[in-house]
Amino acid sequence: MTSPAALVFDAYGTLFDVHAVVERCEAFWPGRGAALSQLWRAKQLEWTWQRSLMRRYVPFSQVTREALGYACEALGLACDDARVAALMQEYLRLATYPEVPDALARLRAGRKLAILTNGSPDMIDPLVAHHGLRFDAVLSVDEIGIFKPAPEVYEIAVRRLGVAAADVGFVSSNGWDALGAKSFGFRVWWINRAAAPLERLDFAPDGQLRGLGELPDALAR
Numbered sequence: 001m002t003s004p005a006a007l008v009f010d011a012y013g014t015l016f017d018v019h020a021v022v023e024r025c026e027a028f029w030p031g032r033g034a035a036l037s038q039l040w041r042a043k044q045l046e047w048t049w050q051r052s053l054m055r056r057y058v059p060f061s062q063v064t065r066e067a068l069g070y071a072c073e074a075l076g077l078a079c080d081d082a083r084v085a086a087l088m089q090e091y092l093r094l095a096t097y098p099e100v101p102d103a104l105a106r107l108r109a110g111r112k113l114a115i116l117t118n119g120s121p122d123m124i125d126p127l128v129a130h131h132g133l134r135f136d137a138v139l140s141v142d143e144i145g146i147f148k149p150a151p152e153v154y155e156i157a158v159r160r161l162g163v164a165a166a167d168v169g170f171v172s173s174n175g176w177d178a179l180g181a182k183s184f185g186f187r188v189w190w191i192n193r194a195a196a197p198l199e200r201l202d203f204a205p206d207g208q209l210r211g212l213g214e215l216p217d218a219l220a221r
């Protein structure tokens with residue numbers, strides 16, 4: 001099979017580690033950082049799905065802030081505006097997974113690289129700039145007002161990159177996003193760092209890898 005003309009990456013959880021916030025959470029609430037980070041992320045995602053089904057889009061930055069407030073309340077952690085602001089700031093400089101910068105540099109030759117994310121521009125643009133990462137396009141669902149895995153979202157990449165769906169390689173660590181992209185018609189690599197079981201939706205990504213560093217070789221096969 002020919003190598004994809006464009007590679008499109010999910011952002012949060014794939015390139016950037018959302019649980020990089022744990023350290024700051026720990027500093028505020030010792031012993032509770034990991035639990036807070038897990039619930040924060042879980043609610044952030046759940047509400048994107050709920051809002052999309054209800055057609056009640058708001059930017060991901062708002063969803064993320066509201067999910068943080070909910071998670072603190074649910075866990076009984078006192079949280080003021082200053083702590084919310086500090087943790088939202090952390091989201092603008094989340095660590096990349098260690099292999100990401102090198103892998104992106106190796107993947108760049110001869111093809112377009114893009115991000116397609118739920119993240120609104122006020123979140124994703126500063127984060128990409130913080131790490132000095134170079135992409136041909138940083139695409140956000142914000143331009144159409146519905147979250148992944150709505151098919152319209154994946155269509156953004158086809159339209160904006162000018163590449164047919166079958167020529168797009170989509171890369172995500174979020175199993176539900178990988179399958180959303182596969183359902184749409186992309187070739188999909190699921191970055192399954194945690195060796196999690198596949199979501200049971202009757203179809204599968206084209207490949208499963210343990211990290212982004214394995215992608216250049218997978219594309220060459």
Ligand code: LAC
Nearest residue numbers: 010011012117118119
């Ligand atoms: C994103 C979410 C799925 O970056 O993490 O789109």
